[in-house]
Amino acid sequence: MSTKAPNPVDKYVGSRVRMRRIMLGMSQEKLGEALGLTFQQVQKYEKGTNRVGASRIQQISEILQVPVSFLFEGGPSGTASAEGFSEGTSPAYVSDFLATSEGLALTRAFTRINDAKLRRSIVELVEQIAVREGPDKR
Secondary structure, three states: OOOOOOOHHHHHHHHHHHHHHHHOOOOHHHHHHHHOOOHHHHHHHHHOOOOOOHHHHHHHHHHOOOOHHHHOOOOOOOOOOOOOOOOOOOOHHHHHHHOOHHHHHHHHHHHOOOOHHHHHHHHHHHHHHHHHHOOOOO
8 A cells, every 4th residue: 555645735835834833832732722623633734644625724824823825935836837926935945944943943033133233243154154064055
């Protein structure tokens, strides 16, 4: 019996749900309760192993306080992109980074720094460290 690989769109939408849930400091249990589901079902949505229906996507976007489009931004598309649709979307590595606990923690801490010069210095420091670590792996 072969297991079917998750659809890339389902996987991507799930990762966006996870990223936003973590950004809000919400547990899988809390999201599950709000949806009337178990945390295991939320886990399956986030991994892309179970598809999320249209009404459930609407419900999730309301709970996570984002427009439905947020869950699809920058994701894979089964068709050629519509004119202007992909403009302004982040590269996949940005959402991948934000979906990690380190990326989220760094982003949260960085956005709390009010001094623009200090923020710029931090960016320059990280860029210098990255250059020493090796070539760009994107």
